[in-house]
Amino acid sequence: MTVTIKDVARRAGVSPSTVSRVLSGHPRISAETSRKVKSIMEEMGYHPNIMAKSLVSKTTNSICIILPKPAEELFSNLFFMELIRGIVTQASRSGYDVLISSGATEKEELEAVSRLLKGRRVDGAILLYSRKDDAVIDFLKDNGYPFVLVGRSDKYDDILSVDTDNMLAAYDATSHLISMGHERIGFVSGPPNLIVSRDRLEGYRKAMEHNGLELKSEWIVEGEFLQDSGYRAMSFFMNLPSRPTALVVVDDIVSFGVLRGLNELNYTVPADLALVSFNNIPLSELSTPPISSIDIGIYHLGYTASQILIQTIQKQANEPGCTNRFIIPHRLIVRESSMYSPGKK
Amino acid sequence: MTVTIKDVARRAGVSPSTVSRVLSGHPRISAETSRKVKSIMEEMGYHPNIMAKSLVSKTTNSICIILPKPAEELFSNLFFMELIRGIVTQASRSGYDVLISSGATEKEELEAVSRLLKGRRVDGAILLYSRKDDAVIDFLKDNGYPFVLVGRSDKYDDILSVDTDNMLAAYDATSHLISMGHERIGFVSGPPNLIVSRDRLEGYRKAMEHNGLELKSEWIVEGEFLQDSGYRAMSFFMNLPSRPTALVVVDDIVSFGVLRGLNELNYTVPADLALVSFNNIPLSELSTPPISSIDIGIYHLGYTASQILIQTIQKQANEPGCTNRFIIPHRLIVRESSMYSPGKK
DNA sequence: TATGCTTAAGCAAACGTTTCCATAAGGAGG
DNA sequence: CCTCCTTATGGAAACGTTTGCTTAAGCATA
The missing domain is CATH 1.10.260.40 (lambda repressor-like DNA-binding domains)
Structure with missing residues (x-):
């Protein structure tokens, strides 16, 4: 046949x-x-049988993407699609196939990963935004499988990772608001177990401190990467006796929630509350008003992660002393949501 | 080892x-x-070698998703992520892995597919929204590989497919506007080579005709599934001597463009122009005003496609006479963008 | 007691490659 | 003319499974 x-x-x-x-x-x-x-x-229309080839060469020319555990929430995010797109494009250029894997629970996730790696179905893995303490990282590390983390681990600093300098990004976002004349600035954070939430919070804190501005604990609220969190944060802030005049928001999606809430209460952005958020998803510029956002080059993050992983698999870049933390530069896109100086009121 | x-x-x-x-x-x-x-x-920590197993069993327990050629544009769409999520979830429940494949050109795409299927790396494929004349479909059909099309082929009606009844959906959307009292209704279409564009256009036409309303050719414009297309369509319509009072728009993303344009020109929705669009992406309800949209159950489409494909691979559902076109029901979500009756002006 | 059936397990071939080792032919050097 | 090296090719083992065929034992039946 x-x-x-x-x-x-x-x-x-x-x-x-x-x-x-x-x-x-x-x-x-x-x-x-x-x-x-x-x-x-x-x-004769011959095509090599990839399985047979893999069996003897012990290499599969494919990698897998491990989606974070609460995939149901995060997965539907434009963000992840963009990341995947970067990964798939680069991998395909290097002749690699990409497998998507996700599990409903951490246990399932670990099973999936171990099946793929131990079963030699893939040569390496890309982890997307791990939690603070991640069993999958331990597994990969302990077994010496090649992997790249998109994001940062606070447990190990010797693993390959591609990341935004989130602390600096948040510092920049906050500084921008400060330079516009804001002094009472709040922060809407993400889940505290995500490293990205903590880094951005830290950058915000530093910027406030460096500028001698008061850091009220009531001006920092935690939530999810969901619009609802933004909605709730907004009502919390607006009911405060002393409200902030501007907000740094951990994700654009969350900003949409803030915006909707303010809209319902007939507040206007940026006059009543200025906003800057992160990730610059395509829709940020389409909202009314358009949202100022830190563009973190999502596609680029994915592309680079794939590149580094494949290089590692092929042992081309294994010289010791090489850097293992790759930072993708970010940049602030200023839009209407932050174009207002409270001093000029 | x-x-x-x-x-x-x-x-x-x-x-x-x-x-x-x-x-x-x-x-x-x-x-x-x-x-x-x-x-x-x-x-001993034994894990079966999947490659060896595949080699002898001639089965890989994995499927691939073939992204449409102009992936760069479409890929970043929430839409595709949702579809992929449905596919991955179902496949994983059936013990299948999912591979993502895309090519920059149609030739590359065909190469990728033939490498995966002829090379026996995957057992079947899911095609996402093919063009009118698709070489990949021909390839899969000619070689007898199991595959499911998300969308519809106008060339063959005997291939497995999962789809929305787009004609009916557009009919419903248009009827809704008509029932609100609109008589001058325009249509913003997608690329004419996509079947989904044509089906929706056709549904719009039928609804207009059945209600004895005038079908002006200048009230139908074509574009891409991009916000820019909406923006351009909007300026075209608003400069018309006799403008429509409502628009049926082929995709929510395009509606965002329309909305932005109207906003800039200080028109209000729905009073100056009512809108209904398709796909009901999560952000439709977050825009100002929220957009009425036809929810087509994207996740469900993906989930079902995966289910059907895997059943076919496992030959469980191959009885002849079985239906091969699966329709996922849609429903209209009415929001502010269409809640206005021009008659009551 | 001989026969046949059932159950549990082993042997070996096969899946389609890659790769180490061997070999044959040809040519150069002595 | 013999030896040795180079170049092009073939033979066969190996990769880690699955599976059809065989075998051995145990047991019931005639």
């Missing part, structure tokens, strides 16, 4: 080894044989 | 075949042997 290397060999009057060598561009194959075998492969 | 079936066999004092049979739950294995082998597998 399917045509194998042996069929080609028989038809070409050579041995299977020769065909295999033609396939892999072995130097000691005569030009003539190579030409003949290739034309016969073409003619 | 890695522990194989033979290692387990040796340690358990049985033959490799016996271990294999324990693994697959063969009936003729004594309870005692099974227990012993299982405990030894556990103890």
